[in-house]
Amino acid sequence: MEALEQLFKYSQSLRSSSIRDDIVREIYQTSRTLCNESITYPKKQTDPTQKLDQILTSPIWGFPIMLALLGVVIYLTIWGANIPSNALAELFAIGETYLTQFFQAIHAPEWLHGVLVLGLYRGTSWVISVMLPPMAIFFPIFALLENYGYLPRVAFNMDRLFKKSGGHGKQSLTMAMGFGCNAAAIVSTRIIESPRERMIAILTNNFVPCNGRWPILILLATLFMAASYSTGVQSLVTTAVVMGIVLFGIVVTLTVSWILSKTLLRGIPTHYTLELPPYRTPKFWNTILRATLDKTLFVLKRAVIIAAPAGLLTWILANITIGEHSIIQHIVNFLDPFAQLLGMDGFILMAFIFGLPANEIVLPVLLMGYLSTGALIEVDNMMELKEIFLNHGWTWLTALNVMLFSLLHYPCGTTLYTIYKETNSLKWATLSAVIPTVIAIGITFATTQIVRALGWV
Numbered sequence: 362m363e364a365l366e367q368l369f370k371y372s373q374s375l376r377s378s379s380i381r382d383d384i385v386r387e388i389y390q391t392s393r394t395l396c397n398e399s400i401t402y403p404k405k406q407t408d409p410t411q412k413l414d415q416i417l418t419s420p421i422w423g424f425p426i427m428l429a430l431l432g433v434v435i436y437l438t439i440w441g442a443n444i445p446s447n448a449l450a451e452l453f454a455i456g457e458t459y460l461t462q463f464f465q466a467i468h469a470p471e472w473l474h475g476v477l478v479l480g481l482y483r484g485t486s487w488v489i490s491v492m493l494p495p496m497a498i499f500f501p502i503f504a505l506l507e508n509y510g511y512l513p514r515v516a517f518n519m520d521r522l523f524k525k526s527g528g529h530g531k532q533s534l535t536m537a538m539g540f541g542c543n544a545a546a547i548v549s550t551r552i553i554e555s556p557r558e559r560m561i562a563i564l565t566n567n568f569v570p571c572n573g574r575w576p577i578l579i580l581l582a583t584l585f586m587a588a589s590y591s592t593g594v595q596s597l598v599t600t601a602v603v604m605g606i607v608l609f610g611i612v613v614t615l616t617v618s619w620i621l622s623k624t625l626l627r628g629i630p631t632h633y634t635l636e637l638p639p640y641r642t643p644k645f646w647n648t649i650l651r652a653t654l655d656k657t658l659f660v661l662k663r664a665v666i667i668a669a670p671a672g673l674l675t676w677i678l679a680n681i682t683i684g685e686h687s688i689i690q691h692i693v694n695f696l697d698p699f700a701q702l703l704g705m706d707g708f709i710l711m712a713f714i715f716g717l718p719a720n721e722i723v724l725p726v727l728l729m730g731y732l733s734t735g736a737l738i739e740v741d742n743m744m745e746l747k748e749i750f751l752n753h754g755w756t757w758l759t760a761l762n763v764m765l766f767s768l769l770h771y772p773c774g775t776t777l778y779t780i781y782k783e784t785n786s787l788k789w790a791t792l793s794a795v796i797p798t799v800i801a802i803g804i805t806f807a808t809t810q811i812v813r814a815l816g817w818v
Contacts, residue, residue: 410640414514418637423518430511431607434502436600439579442494449493453486472680480676487725496572497653500541504652508643512537517637526615527622527630528565529558536562536614539569543776547783557628560789561618563780567772567797568614570607573720577767578603580724584747585760610768613800625792671718675726689730703802704762704809706754713766718774723767758818762805769801 416422457478464474506512512534520530531553539546546566553559570578579599587598622628678688686694689711696714697707708730716723728746731753750759771794772780781790812818 413640414637417511417514418517420521423514427515427518428604428608430506432600432604434499434506435603435607436596437502438495438498438575439599439603440596441498445494445497446490449490450486453490457482457486475676475680476673480673483725487722495575496541499572499575501649501652503537503541504648505643505645508641508648510638510640513637522615523618524630526619527558527626528561528615528618529553529555529631532558532562532565532618535566536569536611539566539571541572543567543569543571543772544779547776547779550783555628555631557626558631560784561621561626563784563789564621564793564796565614565617567776567793568610568617568769570610570768571720571773571776573773574767575603576721577724578606578764580746581760581764582606584750585755585757588747606764606768609765613769617796617800671715671722675715675722675729679729693730702809703766703805704758704812705766705805706759708753709759709763709766713770716773717771720767720773756818758809758812762808765808766801766805769797769804771795771798771801 417426460478460482461474464478515537516530516533519533519536523530523532532550534552535546535549538549543566547563550559550562550566553562582599582602583595586602587595590598622630675689678692681688683691692711692714693707695707696710700707700710703710708727711730712723712727715726728749731749771777777790777794780793781787784790
């Protein structure tokens, strides 16, 4: 009987991650010893990539290098997207002028011009001008890092954190995909073999900003956090603020993963043994072209298909009145008391609700509500945009809460539909919307009450 108890205790001890690590390490060392004893290799110089791996996967240098590279990618995206984004906006504005003249020439009804031009065309053009330049920069750079062989090193480094949080090391790869598109990241969770750990990755992938949320984060960081700095320093300050938001999202990802692994998705973490592939020099132009065509245009097409009807619906609701106010104004009045508790207002929550189909239209819908024009609005410069926000009572706290809520709130409609298709479960699709929304409400509420209690606003 005593022997059986000892055997049971020993089997229980094998469940621990450290024991599994020791077993894998011993197997590897034994195999290496046998190979060294039976095979004679010609003497050669040390492979320089091994020295590079010692740095990139080092517990000391691995994470600082990861953060530095992420900062460079975000900085290049912010710095490089401004000019082409403005150029596209001006080009679409010219197109809108010609369309308006055409509708006037054929004596089209005013409502038809509003629906097709001010709603459908203007909403679609906003999405394209805001999304295309950052994606055309972010995706190719990301693809170059992937083809060079660096992303597996990222997974190796992040595996230490995800293992402690009850997740899987490959979740870091799916999380990185989420920086471009959360829907694509959900599909990429198929690389995780364990159903339990895959579900954790699916439920927490939303906590990294997708391409549709980058414009809000970058714009508000520029207008409210970096506004007091000189022009040359503003991009660096904006990058630092956006980096801070991204890192906070990663912390939330790890925290929620740990909570899920202890509650809804309890289980034993699977062991992740990763063989690092060799470094290779990517085909530069081929990689950029494929990333642009396969990823950038694919995501842009999805956003346009979803955002165009949303712009149309927004125009209709803004121009139909019940009593003295439009339908949108009634919605705002209903949401405002709750929104004030979160450090925002009813217009902001209304914009996020209307932005369910695509996060890209949150900002134009918000501006439309503030200016009460009944059409999606574009402004000529950043200072004019900031003036609109200040006139509606915005402070740095409002901007911070909008950034946090944008980072943490429910996924877009496409991502939710993708989750439903991947899990074949309405329960998990619903939880994937409820969990981040509750967290977004809780964090913005706590931030607002703490700052107001300290008298910082």
